[in-house]
Amino acid sequence: MRINMPYLTSKVSQSNANDTVDDADSVEFDNERDSPTKTTKITLESHEIRRASANDDEDRIQIKPVNDEDDTSVMITFNQSLSPFIIILTFVASISGFMFGYDTGYISSALISIGTDLDNKVLTYREKEIVTAATSLGALITSIFAGTAADVFGRKRCLMGSNLMFVIGAILQVSAHTFWQMAAGRLIMGFGVGIGSLIAPLFISEIAPKMIRGRLTVINSLWLTGGQLVAYGCGAGLNYVNNGWRILVGLSLIPTAVQFTCLCFLPDTPRYYVMKGNLEKATEVLKRSYTDTSEEIIKRKVEELVTLNQSIPGKSVPEKVWNTIKELHTVPSNLRALVIGCGLQAIQQFTGWNSLMYFSGTIFETVGFKNSSAVSIIVSGTNFIFTLIAFFCIDKIGRRTILLIGLPGMTMALVVCSIAFHYLGIKFDGTVAVVVSSGFSSWGIVIIIFIIVFAAFYALGIGTVPWQQSELFPQNVRGIGTSYATATNWAGSLVIASTFLTMLQNITPAGTFAFFAGLSCLSTIFCYFCYPELSGLELEEVQTILKDGFNIKASKALAKKRKQQVVRVHELKYEPTQEFIEDI
């Protein structure tokens, strides 16, 4: 068997990727190992997989298999299978997603059942708002630093640090008898949420094989939306239990203890070990992750990581951080990645999902449903189920496609809700919803249905895709790049959480929903022009795509060809030979 594929040479022209990516090119594999007479020839249209030679066209961008810690073409082509070790690491990291969901989800039920337990009086609306927003504020603060901390202390230690914050935060809340202790507990818990929300997807994307990177990252989102669902479920169950909210908060200690304990026995990502110069450990983790892969490829992989690690100059941590920030803003592909990463996170929050989750209870009450917790369960259940659907679609159908299905769907649902609100005649007097036409209302039913439709389209696209943010950035700026994007998410969450009610009062629910519909529509345009298809692409190819524009057409073609290529190589069950390894 003879396979020459030391370099993947893409015909994406640097100056005009759109025009050249569809040009025909060919890939040849000569398969002679099993039978000297057997020759297999594969022709792929847009990529040529061959040895780079001195005769290479100058205008071709060479996409070497030196691109990301667990993502070389060697690895991904010959080791697509998931080892139990990667599955375990993914599930343990995803517990952070569960914490994120549970901790942001339980508060709406807790606020109802707290009653007069704090300061012996009913919480004012302002106090409720502070208790709710404290977690978003805490998350915003730590998400700014978590990317740097991940590089300095390691992803694993940061996750363990977040576990400590969860514990301290939960204990403060469970034992709270004053409003300020409760708010402090929520803030500290938010510190943990901010760290976890950034590190878990980063951790997963660093250990995931390329073709299922999207899916594995969505597992974190699944746990997140599952956490919200569990929080609503437990909240509904504990609504009428004395001090039920303390139990609700106390339950959050279980997953965090499980994660902490598991992390004690698990390693960090290979990239982190390489950053710290611990090549032995990096090799060991790679071997456990890719059990069918030979020593040579693992060695090669570690060498690649070492090369990548040297790219940011600086002797001290602050100097490196500063140089990374400069690199993030001055390299055009990084800047575009930043625009996309922060843009998607802002869209996720500013299209109103989180405020809708709280508000849905009130809306359902207006049409005769008295149990608002049950309503929240339906809405967050839809969020969970459609995140599950996104799990199956994100790599196969592609991130861009599901975004461009989700956002117009959200716009349509929000427009219908806005119209229905107009006819329902709902008004806000202080914090109380006043419905002009009381009793059963068909407009109310329309609102309920379309809020569920909104939830479905949201979860399918924009609720899930922004958390794929790690793949936008090259290794050297990934920590800080994802910090920016995560901080945008929490800043958006904070702004929306603290202005939603004011919006309802000042511009009416119909106006508020029309406003969100407008933003969803603009977001569709943004994604249409700025979000390339990244499923199945090597991380270095992502940089190539973003080099001189957003190159949507080129990205779509490249993603398609990559999928075909992997399918075909898989069908033929190629194994890397000694000769092949020597070639690379």
Ligand SMILES: O[C@H]1[C@H](O)[C@@H](O)[C@H](O)[C@@H](O)[C@H]1O
């Ligand atoms: O991706 C998640 C998810 O969609 C949650 O339901 C939402 O509450 C979060 O704000 C978001 O980041």
